Amino acid sequence: MTKKAQVLLILGSQWGDEGKGKVVDCLSAYFDIAVRFQGGPNAGHTVVFDGKKIVLHTIPTGILRENCSAVISNGVFVDPDVLKKELETLKTCGIDYKGRLFISYLSHIILPFHKILDEIIDKKGEIGTTKMGVGPAVDFKVLRKGIRIKDIFSSDLKIKIKERLEYVKSAIGKDSDINLDEEQIYDKLARFGDFVKDYLVDTQLLLKKAISDGKKILLEGAQGILLDLDFGTYPFVTSTNTTPGGAICGTGLSPRDIDVILGVTKAYATRVGGGPFPSEIKDQSISSKLRELGGEYGATTGRPRRVGWIDLPLLKYSKNIGAIDFIALTKVDVLEKFGKSFYVQKYTIDGKELMEFDSSCDLYKVNPILKEIQPIKIKDLIQEELQTEVVILSYGSDRSDVKIDEKFLSLFL
Numbered sequence: 001m002t003k004k005a006q007v008l009l010i011l012g013s014q015w016g017d018e019g020k021g022k023v024v025d026c027l028s029a030y031f032d033i034a035v036r037f038q039g040g041p042n043a044g045h046t047v048v049f050d051g052k053k054i055v056l057h058t059i060p061t062g063i064l065r066e067n068c069s070a071v072i073s074n075g076v077f078v079d080p081d082v083l084k085k086e087l088e089t090l091k092t093c094g095i096d097y098k099g100r101l102f103i104s105y106l107s108h109i110i111l112p113f114h115k116i117l118d119e120i121i122d123k124k125g126e127i128g129t130t131k132m133g134v135g136p137a138v139d140f141k142v143l144r145k146g147i148r149i150k151d152i153f154s155s156d157l158k159i160k161i162k163e164r165l166e167y168v169k170s171a172i173g174k175d176s177d178i179n180l181d182e183e184q185i186y187d188k189l190a191r192f193g194d195f196v197k198d199y200l201v202d203t204q205l206l207l208k209k210a211i212s213d214g215k216k217i218l219l220e221g222a223q224g225i226l227l228d229l230d231f232g233t234y235p236f237v238t239s240t241n242t243t244p245g246g247a248i249c250g251t252g253l254s255p256r257d258i259d260v261i262l263g264v265t266k267a268y269a270t271r272v273g274g275g276p277f278p279s280e281i282k283d284q285s286i287s288s289k290l291r292e293l294g295g296e297y298g299a300t301t302g303r304p305r306r307v308g309w310i311d312l313p314l315l316k317y318s319k320n321i322g323a324i325d326f327i328a329l330t331k332v333d334v335l336e337k338f339g340k341s342f343y344v345q346k347y348t349i350d351g352k353e354l355m356e357f358d359s360s361c362d363l364y365k366v367n368p369i370l371k372e373i374q375p376i377k378i379k380d381l382i383q384e385e386l387q388t389e390v391v392i393l394s395y396g397s398d399r400s401d402v403k404i405d406e407k408f409l410s411l412f413l
Helices: 020-030 080-092 112-123 134-142 149-153 157-172 182-199 203-212 244-249 284-294 312-322 332-338 375-386
Strands: 007-012 033-036 045-049 052-056 069-072 101-104 217-220 260-266 269-271 306-308 326-330 341-349 352-354 367-373 389-394 402-404
Touching: 007 020, 007 244, 020 045, 020 217, 020 260, 020 326, 020 389, 020 402, 033 203, 052 080, 069 203, 080 182, 101 182, 101 203, 112 134, 112 157, 112 182, 149 157, 149 182, 157 182, 203 217, 260 312, 284 306, 284 332, 312 341, 312 375, 326 375, 332 375, 332 389, 341 375, 367 375, 375 389
Parallel strands: 007 217, 007 260, 033 069, 033 217, 069 101, 260 326, 326 389
Antiparallel strands: 045 052, 269 306, 341 352, 341 367, 389 402
16 A cells, blocks of 8 residues: 655745645644744734634644644744734634644744844845844844743843843944843743743654654745745845745754645735835736735735736746645636736746746846736646646635645545
């Protein structure tokens, strides 16, 4: 008998906001564990069911299914306030997560001064961050100045805080009027330690044991491949790796542990913040109408998303970088309501044609060649051009609007 697949990695194939949360929520009905492996509260995953809309920023959407446990792994940056608020939201919605939520001791914490630094940095740049403090928290991790959840329980926590604050003050200038209170931060972390201690485990060991016990695991990414720190549209990217490598480093799993990779793709394209966007719709009347039909506003910030058409050269790039095996296609219904659609067939640059983007190419200089297509034919277009099967279709905001191919599920069941 052929061994069934156990670990499914779900990635965004564009600039995020493809509908990954909804796809994970639906698939979680068939899996034992859902894992968030990178990013922080700068990502928002929205699920609608039974007339309720729930937005989660740190906890994987698998928590909404009683059969599924949820893991916040070592690669996730945790904001204590955001996490507490999410758990309160779950309680209000009647979601019992007792015994189903597990958090890594090694997750780094987003502290108040990270958000201050994020504000200062963003004012001087054009990236357009969420100002949630994730970028500076990643900086501190790389500088070996981060504070992990396990550090809350160490005897030298006050010393660690003092050293970090001295570094922050030197970075922003001693004459700054920003108030950074050591005791206040210490008390905040101590209270958070008491709050979170019952959920803490070695998540790497938990996941390895789950695999050996034959359990089925979903790995849920945040953002999308085109926002990857290394392979995205740098410097207009997120602070972490959104590709399969991020899943490996962010969980402690081996590349051999991942059986199938699913790329979530929207039937058109959006991006938030600055950066190149070859297929962006310049006509404001058209983009505004599509934005309203699709509800294209950030789940975390509420910012209006930039709107464009689906881009084949970039999708082919994402497929290769993400090693995508199958595709989940979302929001075809939005284009059907809109009444028409286009796609980027190829780029021209310096007299040459490019059918697939590569990293040597300047996206600001390409000329996108658009072709019109009926919305209903986008699925066939993607399957033919990417040579990748579309196994999930989402035709609405509710979880009941998601259709999953039985043959795809049979890989795991």
